Amino acid sequence: MNLRSSWVAETGQTREDTRLTQTGVTTLTNPVQVRSGVLPGSYDGLYRLSGFWTFGSAAMTATVSEGRAVIQGEISQGVYPVTLPTSEAVTFAPGDALYGRIDLLVVKIYDNLYDSSNRNEAKIEIIQGVPGQTPQAPAVPPRSLPLYEVTVPAGASAGNGGIPWASSLKDLRTPVVALGGILPVEGPVLPGAYPGQYQDSGGALQRWDGGAWVSYPSALGGIIPNSASTTPASYTGQYRDTVGGQLQRWNGTAWVPVVTGPYYADNTDYGDTTSTTYTPTLAARATNPIALTFVAPPSKSVLVTFGARMKSANTHYGFMALKLTQGATVVNDLNDEYAAIVASDTTVSVSAMRRLSGLTAGQSYTFTAYFKIAPNTTSIKAGFDNTFIRVDPQF
Structure with missing residues (x-):
């Protein structure tokens, strides 16, 4: 019969029965098996994973700290709980004369029922790698929990400085927790x-x-x-x-x-023009033109406001208008109907506002300011100061 139980039969309960029916299960991988790993925790609560922490304690010797872990066997073998109640020292073999190697530090289960080892015990062991120009770590044996990869340089020995522990230890430990517990992730995300x-x-x-x-x-x-x-x-x-x-x-x-803009550009220099056709350049102004680039929002619509302190003459009109472009393409050309206009020989603050829609969301556009005076038969100048452009995306 395949169904296993614990503490039911008067006789005949096996070690395998006990392992397969543990109710204090840890992090699952499927309905029957759990993940091999180390139980988390530290003495002062500062560290997520302290069990089986390993450090160099001599030239060729490392110390493995105390800890608890579980090691999952094959699906019919159950899970092996292990505890190291006090730290344990392990000694690595000297390095090869020519090449470095990578050793594997593991907790290994010997179970004579499956490995014919004539042993039934848990051991901390070093699985020695093969030296080479590009050494590789050895394979993890069955019923083993990898703790660290340890790089052993060529020629390393107790007499010449040993293993450089600060750079030779690669932590392979992963945590496990009780069923339903929140797993602190260390190492690979499974x-x-x-x-x-x-x-x-x-x-x-x-x-x-x-x-x-x-x-x-x-x-x-x-x-x-x-x-x-x-x-x-x-x-x-x-x-x-x-x-x-x-x-x-x-x-x-x-x-x-989420909310882009508002976008804003201004020029506080005074400038003027006698041009009767639109020009982006004003005389007496250090920087020309005044332009503003913005990104069209998901609504594809923006509200643009522009203006200046302007003057011309009572019989002559000063105009400020905007041209909208996308790269070299004119999207919305200059139009007197949408311009800011003044006819005054004293300075007047003037602004205009309009909504533009049908833009392509996510694309960059540019507004450029243009100026003119009309009509102009006596070389009267239209003056502009504190010019600005503002774009507010619509949502």
């Missing part, structure tokens, strides 16, 4: 086992939705707070609050401001 499982990625709480880990704010449909503004987006239309206080939306490829 798929979830069931929708509704949670993990802490270090920057955000995430939920497994059946196909991907979804950051907690998006699972709620809420706005990612600025404290987690580096969290990757999960879907188009997600919002986040940046550290600078700007609300942004994920458009599928990038975070973009």
Whole structure:
């Protein structure tokens, strides 16, 4: 019979029965098996994963700190819980004379029922790699939990400085937690086992939705707070609050401001013209022309306001108008009907406003200011000061 039980039969309960029916299961990978890994925690609560932490304690010797772990065997073998109650020292073999090698530090289960080793015990062991110009770590043996890769340089020995521990240890430990617990992610990010499982990625709480880990704010449909503004987006239309206080939306490829603009350009220099046709250049002004580039919003509409302090003559009209272009293409040409106009020999503040629609969302456009005076038979000048252009996207 395939169904296993614990503490039911009066006799005959096997070690395999006990392992297969443990109810204190850890992080699942499927309905029967769990993930091999180390239980998290530290003495002072400062670190996510302290169990089996390893450090160099002598030239060729490392010390493995105390910890608890589980090691999953094949599906019919169950899971092996292990505990190292006190730290343990392990010594590495001297390096090859010519080439470096990579050794593997593991917790290994010996079970005579499956490996014919005549041993039934758990051991911390070093699986020695093969020296080479580009050495590779050895394969992980069955029923083993990899802890660290250790690079052993060519010629390393106790007599010549040994292993440079600061650069030779590669941490392979991954955490596991009890069923339903929130997993602190260390090392590779593995798929979830069931929708509704949670993990802490270090920057955000995430939920497994059946196909991907979804950051907690998006699972709620809420706005990612600025404290987690580096969290990757999960879907188009997600919002986040940046550290600078700007609300942004994920458009599928990038975070973009939810509210763009307003866009503004001005020139406080006085300038004038005697031209009877529109010109972007004013005499006596250091900088010409005055122009403003903006990005069309999703509504494809903007409100543009422009104006200046203007003067001409009581019988002559000064005009300020805008031309809208997209690159070299004129989208909306100059038109007296939409110009700001004055006929006065004293300075008057004048502005105009209009709405433009039908733009292409996401494309850049440019407004450029043009000026003229009409009619002009006596070389009267139209003067312009404090000219400005403002564009407000419409939503």
